[in-house]
Amino acid sequence: MELSIESILVLFGATLRIATPILLGALGETVIERAGILNLGIEGTLLLSSFTGFVAAQVTGSLWIGLLAAMLTGVVLCLLMGLLSVTLGVNQHVSGLGITMLATALALFWFRLQYGGGTTPPALDESFQPLQAFTGTPLEPVFSQHWLVYVALLLVPVTAWMLNRTSFGLRLRSVGENPEAADTAGVSVYRVRYEALIVGGILMGLGGAFLSLAQLGAFSHGIINGRGWVAIAIVIFGNWRPGRVLAGALLFSFVQALQLRLQASGIALPYELLLALPYLLTIVAIALVGRNVSAPAALLKPYRREG
Amino acid sequence: MPAVEMRGVTKRFGPLTANDGVNFAVERGEIHALLGENGAGKSTLMKVLYGLYQPDDGEILVDGRAVGFRSPADAIASGIGFVSQHFALVPRFTVAENVMLGHEGGARLNPRQMRAQVMIAAESLNMAIDPNALAGKLSVGEQQRVEILKALKRNCRVLIMDEPTAVLAPQDVEALFAVLRDLQKQGMSVIIITHKLNEVFAVSQRVTVLRLGKVVGEIATEATSPSALAELMVGRQTLAVERNTDHQRQEPVKLEVRDLKLADKRGGLRLRGLSLEVHGGEIVGIAGVAGNGQSELVSVLTGTAVPDSGEVLAHGQPYPLGQPKALPNLKIARIPEDRLKAVISDMSVADNLVLESLDGFTRLGHLGRQQIREHAERMIKDFQIKASPGDLVRTLSGGNIQKIILARSLGQQPEVVIAAQPTRGLDIGATEYVHHKLLEQKERGAAILLISEDLEEILQLSDRILVIFEGRIAGEMSAANADVQRIGALMTGAGG
Numbered sequence: 001m002e003l004s005i006e007s008i009l010v011l012f013g014a015t016l017r018i019a020t021p022i023l024l025g026a027l028g029e030t031v032i033e034r035a036g037i038l039n040l041g042i043e044g045t046l047l048l049s050s051f052t053g054f055v056a057a058q059v060t061g062s063l064w065i066g067l068l069a070a071m072l073t074g075v076v077l078c079l080l081m082g083l084l085s086v087t088l089g090v091n092q093h094v095s096g097l098g099i100t101m102l103a104t105a106l107a108l109f110w111f112r113l114q115y116g117g118g119t120t121p122p123a124l125d126e127s128f129q130p131l132q133a134f135t136g137t138p139l140e141p142v143f144s145q146h147w148l149v150y151v152a153l154l155l156v157p158v159t160a161w162m163l164n165r166t167s168f169g170l171r172l173r174s175v176g177e178n179p180e181a182a183d184t185a186g187v188s189v190y191r192v193r194y195e196a197l198i199v200g201g202i203l204m205g206l207g208g209a210f211l212s213l214a215q216l217g218a219f220s221h222g223i224i225n226g227r228g229w230v231a232i233a234i235v236i237f238g239n240w241r242p243g244r245v246l247a248g249a250l251l252f253s254f255v256q257a258l259q260l261r262l263q264a265s266g267i268a269l270p271y272e273l274l275l276a277l278p279y280l281l282t283i284v285a286i287a288l289v290g291r292n293v294s295a296p297a298a299l300l301k302p303y304r305r306e307g
Numbered sequence: 308m309p310a311v312e313m314r315g316v317t318k319r320f321g322p323l324t325a326n327d328g329v330n331f332a333v334e335r336g337e338i339h340a341l342l343g344e345n346g347a348g349k350s351t352l353m354k355v356l357y358g359l360y361q362p363d364d365g366e367i368l369v370d371g372r373a374v375g376f377r378s379p380a381d382a383i384a385s386g387i388g389f390v391s392q393h394f395a396l397v398p399r400f401t402v403a404e405n406v407m408l409g410h411e412g413g414a415r416l417n418p419r420q421m422r423a424q425v426m427i428a429a430e431s432l433n434m435a436i437d438p439n440a441l442a443g444k445l446s447v448g449e450q451q452r453v454e455i456l457k458a459l460k461r462n463c464r465v466l467i468m469d470e471p472t473a474v475l476a477p478q479d480v481e482a483l484f485a486v487l488r489d490l491q492k493q494g495m496s497v498i499i500i501t502h503k504l505n506e507v508f509a510v511s512q513r514v515t516v517l518r519l520g521k522v523v524g525e526i527a528t529e530a531t532s533p534s535a536l537a538e539l540m541v542g543r544q545t546l547a548v549e550r551n552t553d554h555q556r557q558e559p560v561k562l563e564v565r566d567l568k569l570a571d572k573r574g575g576l577r578l579r580g581l582s583l584e585v586h587g588g589e590i591v592g593i594a595g596v597a598g599n600g601q602s603e604l605v606s607v608l609t610g611t612a613v614p615d616s617g618e619v620l621a622h623g624q625p626y627p628l629g630q631p632k633a634l635p636n637l638k639i640a641r642i643p644e645d646r647l648k649a650v651i652s653d654m655s656v657a658d659n660l661v662l663e664s665l666d667g668f669t670r671l672g673h674l675g676r677q678q679i680r681e682h683a684e685r686m687i688k689d690f691q692i693k694a695s696p697g698d699l700v701r702t703l704s705g706g707n708i709q710k711i712i713l714a715r716s717l718g719q720q721p722e723v724v725i726a727a728q729p730t731r732g733l734d735i736g737a738t739e740y741v742h743h744k745l746l747e748q749k750e751r752g753a754a755i756l757l758i759s760e761d762l763e764e765i766l767q768l769s770d771r772i773l774v775i776f777e778g779r780i781a782g783e784m785s786a787a788n789a790d791v792q793r794i795g796a797l798m799t800g801a802g803g
């Protein structure tokens with residue numbers, strides 16, 4: 001693989017594309033975790049919303065309706081997470097994993113109903129196309145991206161602003177740090193947690209939709225392929241801060257893009273090793289920073305008023 | 308018209324009636340003490356008033372109007388504020404963020420304005436507080452002030468303080484009372500929940516006494532006396548603690564500490580060459596202002612910290628420093644500072660009672676359930692623990708948890724007893740019981756080292772008093788010659 005400016009720019013472009021669904025998922029997870037809920041339903045939520053988005057777009061012929069359907073799916077699954085872990089106080093690990101299993105099975109089941117048992121993944125006649133920017137210049141591969149890529153990048157400062165500079169964000173963080181304090185301050189813990197889940201669900205829905213409606217324009221069962229779990233790791237790596245979450249998503253995606261390039265260049269390394277590279281990096285990165293991060297203090301704890 | 312009135316309030320938790328037809332009223336601009344032993348239902352009553360609990364019966368009137376609080380938000384809206392014993396602060400928020408939470412004044416946060424508002428509120432009460440400081444880094448007294456500011460921010464007119472002095476160092480108590488008096492001058496009503504009689508007389512104008520969930524008296528403070536209140540509260544004449552003041556030191560030294568030095572993580576010396584000895588049949592009390600090395604001394608003697616230098620001997624043998632497991636075998640009993648860290652709350656009373664002596668109840672790695680249960684039943688009887696063997700420790704009151712710790716440590720006929728803050732947060736009855744048990748051990752001939760922030764307790768129990776200041780013993784006196792002025796001077800480093 002030659003190391004030209006061009007090839008590096010292409011690599012950057014791929015990094016942005018690969019990072020987008022992970023970033024959207026991780027931002028959604030960040031918002032939810034800052035409110036004190038670990039949503040392990042993220043993997044299934046990404047999958048089912050990418051599927052419903054795809055089906056809705058195909059049936060109605062409108063990508064926008066598909067996008068809405070995906071966001072709605074994200075919200076519904078996150079509300080289910082809320083019902084289980086907030087209202088009913090079920091263990092968050094159990095309810096999150098349950099939702100991932102349920103959503104995965106639902107996607108599979110619905111897929112069979114809709115498309116039968118065929119092996120070729122269905123594709124959209126028309127999907128969101130990348131914008132054209134800097135055409136004909138070396139910057140084209142970097143900036144000719146789907147509009148959702150820019151939306152995802154823009155959502156990083158927006159999420160940070162929401163968390164740190166609005167009273168909604170202050171309340172959201174307070175229920176994730178010390179729900180008793182929030183409650184005695186007159187903040188409704190349940191309500192804020194549900195609101196966080198709705199915001200997170202929208203972000204996760206967008207992440208799922210990006211894959212089926214923009215990047216691939218098609219759906220297959222393996223479309224998410226662990227991106228939800230990676231997003232969870234990135235939230236930890238990012239110390240629950242949107243800016244650092246972005247850095248984590250870009251780092252992971254860069255290594256992913258790099259290993260894809262290396263595979264394509266026919267390097268004399270077993271491809272399994274290359275495939276594992278981004279995940280190995282994730283483990284190393286978490287091990288390195290993991291000691292210095294601090295999770296929201298009330299994460300995993302269902303809130304119950306005593307008495 | 309009272310600022311707040313509760314009429315016939317009843318609150319039940321399952322079979323337990325925590326409040327039974329309670330009538331309670333607070334006038335405007337009054338500091339009202341709500342007095343009672345632990346478990347008398349004081350906190351429950353106030354949590355009902357604050358909307359944290361829903362009463363099963365009765366009504367609440369604010370300024371003469373009946374109200375129904377479904378949550379604290381409703382109570383706050385009616386001008387009621389609550390400062391809990393466990394501060395409801397978000398450690399990672401600044402003082403200003405904590406104060407403004409829930410009342411941010413707009414969808415967008417305005418940090419500068421938030422800080423300014425907090426400063427103004429603090430100045431009106433002569434409080435020095437940095438609005439940018441993280442709440443988690445504040446001292447306990449400062450955190451309490453933030454809680455008061457929070458209540459003020461919500462236009463509180465009736466402020467409930469739940470045992471506000473339980474967590475404070477002595478010098479902070481007077482500062483708190485000054486703040487409460489300032490609030491009173493501003494026309495606020497203050498309810499102070501307490502089981503300490505001296506506080507009732509120090510700060511309140513009226514006092515309501517609760518016993519076993521019922522009101523047993525409501526009196527103007529100036530028209531009553533400590534002994535009258537104590538009798539109302541406990542329902543019997545309190546037992547005077549008997550002690551032998553003309554103690555002769557005849558028994559040999561059982562605990563000896565020589566030139567102990569210990570640095571903290573940042574390299575600051577916490578113990579600077581501390582030496583002491585305790586004879587058998589003697590209680591040696593360590594008095595001092597919190598933070599002068601008491602905790603570190605306790606950590607060394609309870610086996611959780613290893614000193615950098617120095618020597619500790621128990622009956623002439625080297626002390627197993629840093630090996631808590633070896634202590635019970637050497638007949639060294641511990642009553643640790645934080646009782647909740649000495650028990651496993653989610654385990655049963657029976658299991659907690661054998662934690663230190665598990666080997667004796669285990670055969671081939673298999674727990675002798677029957678033996679453990681019988682042991683528990685015996686200890687529950689001997690130490691008057693109000694619980695059954697299978698109860699989870701987290702459901703017990705502080706006094707009963709302390710009795711479990713006493714049973715576990717003193718039940719083994721110890722030679723040396725390390726008692727750290729043994730009555731902190733306990734009510735009169737439980738405190739008396741602990742004192743009685745310590746004196747019993749002394750009569751048995753055990754050497755007892757009593758570390759307490761409660762000077763009265765030290766004066767009451769000790770045969771000899773040592774004053775700790777900046778990590779070493781600043782002075783010593785026998786109980787017979789104890790002079791509070793001199794102790795106070797030594798405690799603050801003024802008495803060379």
